[in-house]
Amino acid sequence: MILKTQPDSRIVCGSSRDQSGDSFDATVGQDTTVQVQKLTSSGVRREIGEVDKQEDQNHCGGDISLNSNDAATEKGEQRPMAIDKEKTSSSSSTTTVRQAINNTAEDSATTDTLFHPYDCISNCQEHHDAKRRKGTNSDNDNKSIGDGHDDGVMRKRIERLWTPDRGRIMVARSRIPRGTFLYRLEAQATVCDTENRTRRCASCFKRMNPYADDDPVKEVVEEARQANGGSVGGGSCVCEGCEEIWYCNQVCADRDWALLHAAECQFLKSLYQGIPAAVTSNKNDNTNNDNDNVEEGMSEWMKVFSVPHRNAIARFSQDDFTPYTQDFCRVLIRTLTHRFHELTDPTFIPQGLAPTDPPYLGSTDPDQPQGPLPYSCVEDLVANQATYSKEQVEGEFCDVLRILDAFQTHLEAYYLPRLQQLRLPHHRRQQKGARAGDGTGFGDLPKRPPPRRLLETELMDLIMREECNSFGMYEYPPLPLPPTVANNSKSGYALGFFTRQYVYGFNHSCSPNMFHVAHNKHLLYYAGRDILPGEEINITYLELGPHYRIPFAATVAGGADGVGTGVGQEEAVKMRRKSREAFEKRRAFLKAHFHFDCGCARCTYEAALYSSLDDNDDKVKRMKEEKRLSEEEDRVRFLREGLSCEREGCFGFYAPPSVLRARQDHDEDDRSGKDDDEGRPGMDVDGHWGCVACGHRQS
Numbered sequence: 001m002i003l004k005t006q007p008d009s010r011i012v013c014g015s016s017r018d019q020s021g022d023s024f025d026a027t028v029g030q031d032t033t034v035q036v037q038k039l040t041s042s043g044v045r046r047e048i049g050e051v052d053k054q055e056d057q058n059h060c061g062g063d064i065s066l067n068s069n070d071a072a073t074e075k076g077e078q079r080p081m082a083i084d085k086e087k088t089s090s091s092s093s094t095t096t097v098r099q100a101i102n103n104t105a106e107d108s109a110t111t112d113t114l115f116h117p118y119d120c121i122s123n124c125q126e127h128h129d130a131k132r133r134k135g136t137n138s139d140n141d142n143k144s145i146g147d148g149h150d151d152g153v154m155r156k157r158i159e160r161l162w163t164p165d166r167g168r169i170m171v172a173r174s175r176i177p178r179g180t181f182l183y184r185l186e187a188q189a190t191v192c193d194t195e196n197r198t199r200r201c202a203s204c205f206k207r208m209n210p211y212a213d214d215d216p217v218k219e220v221v222e223e224a225r226q227a228n229g230g231s232v233g234g235g236s237c238v239c240e241g242c243e244e245i246w247y248c249n250q251v252c253a254d255r256d257w258a259l260l261h262a263a264e265c266q267f268l269k270s271l272y273q274g275i276p277a278a279v280t281s282n283k284n285d286n287t288n289n290d291n292d293n294v295e296e297g298m299s300e301w302m303k304v305f306s307v308p309h310r311n312a313i314a315r316f317s318q319d320d321f322t323p324y325t326q327d328f329c330r331v332l333i334r335t336l337t338h339r340f341h342e343l344t345d346p347t348f349i350p351q352g353l354a355p356t357d358p359p360y361l362g363s364t365d366p367d368q369p370q371g372p373l374p375y376s377c378v379e380d381l382v383a384n385q386a387t388y389s390k391e392q393v394e395g396e397f398c399d400v401l402r403i404l405d406a407f408q409t410h411l412e413a414y415y416l417p418r419l420q421q422l423r424l425p426h427h428r429r430q431q432k433g434a435r436a437g438d439g440t441g442f443g444d445l446p447k448r449p450p451p452r453r454l455l456e457t458e459l460m461d462l463i464m465r466e467e468c469n470s471f472g473m474y475e476y477p478p479l480p481l482p483p484t485v486a487n488n489s490k491s492g493y494a495l496g497f498f499t500r501q502y503v504y505g506f507n508h509s510c511s512p513n514m515f516h517v518a519h520n521k522h523l524l525y526y527a528g529r530d531i532l533p534g535e536e537i538n539i540t541y542l543e544l545g546p547h548y549r550i551p552f553a554a555t556v557a558g559g560a561d562g563v564g565t566g567v568g569q570e571e572a573v574k575m576r577r578k579s580r581e582a583f584e585k586r587r588a589f590l591k592a593h594f595h596f597d598c599g600c601a602r603c604t605y606e607a608a609l610y611s612s613l614d615d616n617d618d619k620v621k622r623m624k625e626e627k628r629l630s631e632e633e634d635r636v637r638f639l640r641e642g643l644s645c646e647r648e649g650c651f652g653f654y655a656p657p658s659v660l661r662a663r664q665d666h667d668e669d670d671r672s673g674k675d676d677d678e679g680r681p682g683m684d685v686d687g688h689w690g691c692v693a694c695g696h697r698q699s
């Protein structure tokens with residue numbers, strides 16, 4: 001593959017835009033109605049379509065100099081005015097955030113007003129289809145998203161409020177019964193993680209030839225799959241262009257090519273396969289130090305990048321990047337590709353869910369594309385700028401920023417001029433020839449101006465937003481746990497950057513009421529227990545399985561002081577210590593990975609618990625306090641245990657039959673539906689909750 005561009009191509013930077021950050025105006029009315037209005041440059045509430053399009057078409061010349069030292073601090077997040085703290089602070093898992101909500105007619109939940117997800121789906125589907133038939137689907141095009149999502153049924157059931165300590169929160173407006181399968185969601189951009197690039201299809205994310213020969217997991221998985229009558233591998237193929245991205249079959253390869261991969265293919269190739277060292281070392285070195293492995297023109301092409309850009313690219317290819325940073329880069333490359341498509345050729349964006357469609361529209365059909373949302377959605381995400389260390393910003397983030405900036409150059413200089421040719425699948429390109437004037441139509445390209453580039457400050461914001469809003473997609477190893485995963489609860493296979501409000505909108509809780517499980521390229525959401533009107537809806541950002549499944553305090557304080565659980569004092573102290581360690585570990589994990597101090601109900605409760613014990617030196621008093629707290633904790637057993645699978649060694653959690661079925665549907669490998677002694681996931685979905693990992697039924 002030859003990459004050529006004008007040697008004098010310059011990197012063009014965009015017109016500067018208001019970077020002052022989002023601001024909110026939150027007021028609490030007499031009736032305790034909380035209105036959160038976004039006054040923002042990046043546009044959630046406002047009708048931004050026209051404005052942003054216009055802005056994005058403006059671009060001005062000018063060399064970009066990469067100096068991102070101050071990028072992280074450029075955009076300070078303005079915190080909105082605090083709303084009534086009493087109404088928003090949560091003290092228990094069922095805290096009513098907004099009492100007034102309960103009293104309105106539409107919220108007084110009776111059984112028949114409770115929504116069943118499939119009712120919603122069919123209603124929305126009809127609405128959507130009707131619009132399509134009338135050809136009015138485009139009426140969504142310029143609508144803002146965010147609150148714009150809240151149409152129809154969803155608005156009645158879940159709303160978004162603001163709290164000063166945890167930002168936007170999602171609150172149930174009516175009861176959501178335990179087990180309700182709420183929706184199936186696709187990310188803005190998803191990539192198979194580095195380890196799974198050859199195991200999972202980069203388009204549908206189904207498992208292909210699953211494991212390397214020397215991987216001990218292979219045997220276990222293979223056996224289980226064969227027992228289920230599932231097929232393994234077959235028909236997988238690698239992209240002919242970069243030879244880095246794998247697909248389960250040619251259809252997936254062609255689909256991904258047309259949607260995304262054409263834009264990134266050559267760039268990924270240079271990221272993975274490297275560029276000649278001589279080119280990276282001297283900006284002014286115009287000699288062609290062609291390395292045999294480098295295709296003709298490649299080094300010429302790389303000269304459009306500045307030395308820092310080339311060095312960053314070289315670091316990626318020399319494995320100076322951790323696998324996670326590589327994945328992180330690729331997911332952002334895909335996000336930028338979507339933006340580029342949106343701005344150069346909106347008709348090209350597949351007709352998936354419109355921004356204003358409720359996200360569960362696609363629930364019944366996992367093959368229905370949900371499509372990426374407009375880039376303005378990304379600008380609505382939290383970035384937690386102040387929480388990153390200088391080293392991280394100036395090191396890893398800066399490298400990623402340079403790679404993303406180089407990718408923008410690639411899109412302008414290489415991809416845009418060849419847009420139509422490149423979108424043809426490889427084999428069709430060969431047939432068509434696709435030369436200008438060859439009569440195929442594919443070579444006659446209209447000249448388009450490149451869309452406005454993202455500035456380096458915007459790129460840095462994007463990187464930070466991805467850090468706070470991406471979710472690992474995990475699969476659960478079958479029992480018995482193979483040695484490689486014995487100490488590792490679950491193994492990630494993909495990284496998804498979620499911009500849909502109904503994913504990123506949910507805050508974390510260490511005692512969640514909503515659960516999600518990854519299935520191929522989707523996340524499936526369901527209510528883990530009854531969610532009451534006014535209750536905040538939370539998911540968990542971390543593994544709440546065995547690592548945190550600790551004995552609850554009723555047993556902890558039992559035995560010796562007469563609570564009667566049979567646990568001796570020594571044992572009780574040990575358990576208490578374990579419980580405290582788990583608390584500290586969780587908080588440290590959330591701080592390190594998601595950049596916030598957890599303020600969930602469970603952490604608030606436990607923090608108070610441990611500090612009251614610390615303060616209490618008197619032994620008798622302390623034991624009394626422990627007993628009191630233990631009894632209290634007993635009531636919140638669920639908070640500790642969640643839905644963790646009870647089976648020894650299993651890291652899964654229980655899901656309702658509808659979710660198990662959804663995982664099974666369209667999963668060719670599991671189609672046989674055979675039951676298996678080891679309880680493979682989704683094998684038995686006859687009305688019982690089962691573990692997503694081992695299939696064990698909840699007792």
Ligand SMILES: C[S@@+](CC[C@H](N)C(=O)[O-])C[C@H]1O[C@@H](n2cnc3c(N)ncnc32)[C@H](O)[C@@H]1O
Pocket residue numbers: 165166167168169381382384468469503504505506507508509594595596597598599600
């Ligand atoms: C995926 S976003 C969730 C939505 C977010 N509240 C918003 O306003 O966009 C994740 C961010 O929400 C905040 N957050 C989520 N759960 C939290 C919790 N339990 N305690 C404090 N902050 C939390 C943190 O700033 C975190 O980085």
